[in-house]
Amino acid sequence: MFFPESMEQFEQLLTCAICLDRYRNPKLLPCQHSFCMEPCLDGLVDYVHRNIKCPECRAVHHVSSYQGVQAFPTNVTLQRFLELHIEITGELPDPTSGQIMERCSVCSEKSYCNLCAHCEKKCCPECKEEHIKILRKNIGSINSQVRRALHRLQEALAQVEKNTLALQTNTAVVSEEVDEFYRRVYKALKDRTEVHRNEIERYHTTELKGLIHLKENLEQEIANIQSNCDLADAHINENVNWDDNELLDTKELFLRTLEFIRNFDYEAGDYSRRLRFGMQQDPNTLVAHIAGYGEISINPVPGSNALLGSSSSLAVPGGSAGLMRSKSDHRLASQYRQQDDDRTHGRNRYVPDYE
Numbered sequence: 001m002f003f004p005e006s007m008e009q010f011e012q013l014l015t016c017a018i019c020l021d022r023y024r025n026p027k028l029l030p031c032q033h034s035f036c037m038e039p040c041l042d043g044l045v046d047y048v049h050r051n052i053k054c055p056e057c058r059a060v061h062h063v064s065s066y067q068g069v070q071a072f073p074t075n076v077t078l079q080r081f082l083e084l085h086i087e088i089t090g091e092l093p094d095p096t097s098g099q100i101m102e103r104c105s106v107c108s109e110k111s112y113c114n115l116c117a118h119c120e121k122k123c124c125p126e127c128k129e130e131h132i133k134i135l136r137k138n139i140g141s142i143n144s145q146v147r148r149a150l151h152r153l154q155e156a157l158a159q160v161e162k163n164t165l166a167l168q169t170n171t172a173v174v175s176e177e178v179d180e181f182y183r184r185v186y187k188a189l190k191d192r193t194e195v196h197r198n199e200i201e202r203y204h205t206t207e208l209k210g211l212i213h214l215k216e217n218l219e220q221e222i223a224n225i226q227s228n229c230d231l232a233d234a235h236i237n238e239n240v241n242w243d244d245n246e247l248l249d250t251k252e253l254f255l256r257t258l259e260f261i262r263n264f265d266y267e268a269g270d271y272s273r274r275l276r277f278g279m280q281q282d283p284n285t286l287v288a289h290i291a292g293y294g295e296i297s298i299n300p301v302p303g304s305n306a307l308l309g310s311s312s313s314l315a316v317p318g319g320s321a322g323l324m325r326s327k328s329d330h331r332l333a334s335q336y337r338q339q340d341d342d343r344t345h346g347r348n349r350y351v352p353d354y355e
Contacts, residue, residue: 014081016040018055023082027072031059034075041069106131174296181294196277203275214266225257 016023017033018040025037033056035041044052050063064071102113106127113122116131123131232250236242242250279286 010081010085014078014085018044023075023078026075026078026082027069028075029054029059029072030061031057033057034078037069037072041072045069178294185290185293200275207271225261228253228257 014022016026016036018035021036023034023036026034027037027041028034029052031054033054035055041052044055045063045068046052050065051060052063052069053060063069102122103109104113104122104124104127106121106123109124113124114128115121116123116128232254236247236250
């Protein structure tokens with residue numbers, strides 16, 4: 001825990017003897033005295049003789065011609081004390097701590113410059129703020145232009161919605177045409193198939209009826225003949241008395257039966273190949289025609305954009321001067337800042353009006 005007296009001494013330890021403010025990038029001179037690198041030490045450099053005189057002990061030290069005061073070592077102890085002071089007091093760290101003062105690319109004044117994301121140049125906070133004001137005005141102007149031109153996208157949206165309905169109608173109509181053709185072909189094939197099946201069924205019924213009738217007659221004849229033969233074998237012998245007229249009639253019956261059997265001729269034919277199915281054209285050709293029937297054609301619409309590509313985004317066109325990185329923006333920023341300074345200090349300077 002720090003007491004008020006020790007805290008005051010701690011504050012004095014962290015105070016630069018030149019700017020009387022807290023150290024920023026404390027540099028240690030060979031005489032062991034420390035000062036802020038910028039603007040304190042940098043302002044004491046004798047660039048003619050390339051040396052610097054310590055304001056505490058008046059010792060003269062050589063300054064590097066290449067790195068300047070940056071070549072002096074950083075007082076790491078004071079740097080750690082600065083960090084400790086921030087932890088104790090809870091103060092926010094200095095945003096410029098660790099930075100080096102540079103010439104602003106716009107106003108050429110030395111300051112803690114930061115890189116401008118818009119123009120990729122290092123600018124001081126004042127110039128950057130003025131530049132941001134110009135950007136805000138440009139954005140507002142471009143935003144108004146965007147709003148005025150937005151109707152083009154709205155009209156395109158309406159056209160897209162109209163085309164969507166037309167697309168649905170067109171595809172539905174063509175699909176119905178294809179389905180109708182399918183139904184017609186299917187019905188024609190089905191009807192023709194039924195005709196063939198009916199003809200086959202009629203032929204089968206007729207032929208089968210004749211064969212069954214012939215089979216029944218043959219079976220009956222065979223049964224009768226076999227019965228007569230059996231009777232003849234059993235009764236035509238010496239043990240049975242037959243009249244000569246009966247024997248003559250029996251002989252006549254067997255002669256007629258023998259003549260019937262000898263004269264009977266059945267043309268069996270090849271029933272396995274009597275019925276055939278034939279086509280008026282090659283079936284492979286017909287199948288090929290059906291498999292490749294019809295054609296779906298898509299007629300392109302001249303001058304239309306079916307899809308919005310990645311290039312049709314809301315990005316600002318390359319030819320727009322609204323958000324372009326222009327050096328004139330920095331000149332305007334410098335001009336506005338100078339005018340504000342003139343009004344603040346009551347000075348009257350001529351400032352060229354860049355437009």
